[in-house]
Amino acid sequence: CCGDPPVQGTFLDYYATNFESLEAFLGFLTNTGPMWFLYVLLLLTALYTLWRQITKTDSLQQLIPKEFPIPRYLYLLLFAIGLGCATFLVRLVSPIDRFPLGIPFGFALQYVMMFSVGDIAFRYGWFDQMTRAHVRSWSITIAATLILFYIYGFLFLGLEADLSVALGGPTLTAFLFGLAENVICVGMIFVLIPIFRAKLNHQGVLLQNLSASAYHMYIIHPPILVLVSIAFASIRLPPIVKLAIVFPLAVILCYLASHYVLQRIDLGKRKRGIQVN
Numbered sequence: 001c002c003g004d005p006p007v008q009g010t011f012l013d014y015y016a017t018n019f020e021s022l023e024a025f026l027g028f029l030t031n032t033g034p035m036w037f038l039y040v041l042l043l044l045t046a047l048y049t050l051w052r053q054i055t056k057t058d059s060l061q062q063l064i065p066k067e068f069p070i071p072r073y074l075y076l077l078l079f080a081i082g083l084g085c086a087t088f089l090v091r092l093v094s095p096i097d098r099f100p101l102g103i104p105f106g107f108a109l110q111y112v113m114m115f116s117v118g119d120i121a122f123r124y125g126w127f128d129q130m131t132r133a134h135v136r137s138w139s140i141t142i143a144a145t146l147i148l149f150y151i152y153g154f155l156f157l158g159l160e161a162d163l164s165v166a167l168g169g170p171t172l173t174a175f176l177f178g179l180a181e182n183v184i185c186v187g188m189i190f191v192l193i194p195i196f197r198a199k200l201n202h203q204g205v206l207l208q209n210l211s212a213s214a215y216h217m218y219i220i221h222p223p224i225l226v227l228v229s230i231a232f233a234s235i236r237l238p239p240i241v242k243l244a245i246v247f248p249l250a251v252i253l254c255y256l257a258s259h260y261v262l263q264r265i266d267l268g269k270r271k272r273g274i275q276v277n
Helices: 011-019 022-030 033-054 073-093 105-123 132-157 172-199 205-231 239-276
Strands: none
Touching (some): 011 022, 132 172
């Protein structure tokens, strides 16, 4: 369904097809799969590091405000709406389902803006300034946005509509989807963060261990999922039974590989870096 060639023969046969031509080889190199957001994060971090080096000069430091409170609700809502309009324009050229260079440029603008706003929020202590009023106002906004978008879909698209029109292109559905998506995303920041900080801002030993392994589990999960799925492919079981077996087994293996291999390699590198410095 995604345009990928069917898997036939061995894995070596499948991957050998990626070296049959220059175009196939370039596609293989730029196919980031589920790791594309790390690629984008690395690029944004490099640009931010460069920006921090540039702004170290006294002349630029004087232009940066020492205090910057959370903008008012109206300004944040206008920011979300403006970001939705800009996202719609980007998706006229690059819809959500296109991945040039392995990156969904239909989301690129959102990631750049949220990365920038996240840095500003951390530097000016916005997370400590979020209140119940933010949770209440943005909860209402999210609910209203969802209701209005679903009413539009029910009245003008129908229950069996082709939802691909929302992915991009010069359509009203794509425009409204871009607006709703960004308003909800901005709103979720001001709803989830205060709730989690107030109600779930503690961890036991088990949760601390799982949290420390989460990043590495994300990195290692694709090959483990593939190998476990292949191991059960020839076993005749109902799909729901296979899911009940494969899902927890894959999670356990991902955790073990993360905790006992990747996490320790990462920790060893950090210790060596500290000793060198």
